[in-house]
Amino acid sequence: MPEKLSNVTFVTEFLLMGFPGDQVLQRFCASVFFLVYLTALLGNLLIVTLTSIEQQLQTPMYFFLKNLSLIDICYISTTVPKCIMNTLTNSLSISFVGCASQVFLVLFSAGTEYALLLVMSYDRYAAICHPLHYEAIMNRGACVQMVSVVWLSGCAYGSLHVAGTFSARYCGPNVVPQFFCDVPSLLTLVCFGDEILEYAFIVASCSFVFVCFIFMVISYIHIFSTVLKIPSDQGRYKSFSTCVPHLTVVSLFLFSAGFAFLGSASNFPPSLNLFMSVMYSVLPPSLNPLIYSLRNRDMKMAFGKVFG
Template structure:
């Protein structure tokens, strides 16, 4: 098969969710609605936390960063898909594809790290309540965010630099709605063994570190909560973790579901539809999970919306 060096590439083609032109308006409307809900929901969380002094705590500082990350992930993928549908043009430049893939890896990795950091925050709050504000001081919180960003950025740059060494075939159709790394690499005519090994090793290392941190935190949390004598105290302790556990279950559950789907099916279309479940749905639902399950967040949102309604 004829191949070409990446310097000679002009564009790739994102095939999206379906090639049925009759369904394109429906998909456009659906994803536009999802994007608007995602942006507004996460933006409201950020504004509620920043406007309410009672929420100026480490827990809500990390929640604000999670909401910002969700906005970035959705903005990296959905607007380009909507623009392609609107223009009836599936193309994306080589540079644009590589850039989009890089940002997806950065923000996806950052969300993965943030969930582990938030689990650590809950561990300190419940297991070491008297030392909580000492341990989770502002400097420490900022360092945890910067460390998470550094890890995710290095992870993204590593994959991006490894892709730059590849040459690609002339058939440059990506059966996805964004430039997903594994689909991107499948188009190469070079030996991509090292790239594929790197994908699995990096995913295992990052996933293992994050999930181990979350499991470690919650094992100690459960152990501490069970030692609380009153049922009311147990309920209050568990309620502070409920939203985070729901978000963790959604994020890792959908990601694991995509992995299982990819392993049991050879259909690219089925894989891309399953990928929506981890790249779009969690980012939209996270604000609802935290606003519905957290009394402080609901109260802050109520005050914010009342203030906005008064100004209008």
């Protein structure tokens, strides 16, 4: 037994490979990332500001939207700034604790966002299928309780996966072929047999995500059946238009996460896996403000009122 342990080199830090290519291409990618990050940050901060100060946006839908923007700020700030800093300083290293913190914050943000999207689908269900009881169902206290559960569930989700991933021993090498610490890449570096706990957590979380997705589908089946019964075309359009941004965000989030899972489960080239990671970690936080502001009349009116 001592002989076997003496042949193992335990990892104390990781190397994030980041962008492929020479230094010029890496600097260019870092510049694009910086612009995307700045756009996402400003867009989400704008939504948080408008939904906080404008009286006409003090409704459950915009309360949830404000929380979605806060999650997106946390989501994209966890990975992109570190990647840009590493590229500009020609440094690849991230400490063991830093990597664990990054895994927790990414999964905390992703889990919280998914749970919030489920709550937002219930909000649309209550608004369209039970309009007379909407204010009683989605009162202020109920909304605060739902959002509290959403944030706590994201925290529990991130904690479980960090416990499962970093309770294992890392025998080396310590090279992570990504621009941030993600669980599938880290599991390839774990000592043989030590990854069982994290795989069990992944199976359990995938099952839970699927159950939540079924509830979301059931909500929208009821919504569509109710919308189709509305006699006027204008009424149908108005009801359906309130669901379009949420449906778009859900589709973007699930498809990007699906692509990432497909990449981690397949022997794709590292560059393609990197692209898929960008799809689910950078794209949703960047596009969510555009999806909700460009199609939303109330948001555009509030923007015009505040900024003249």
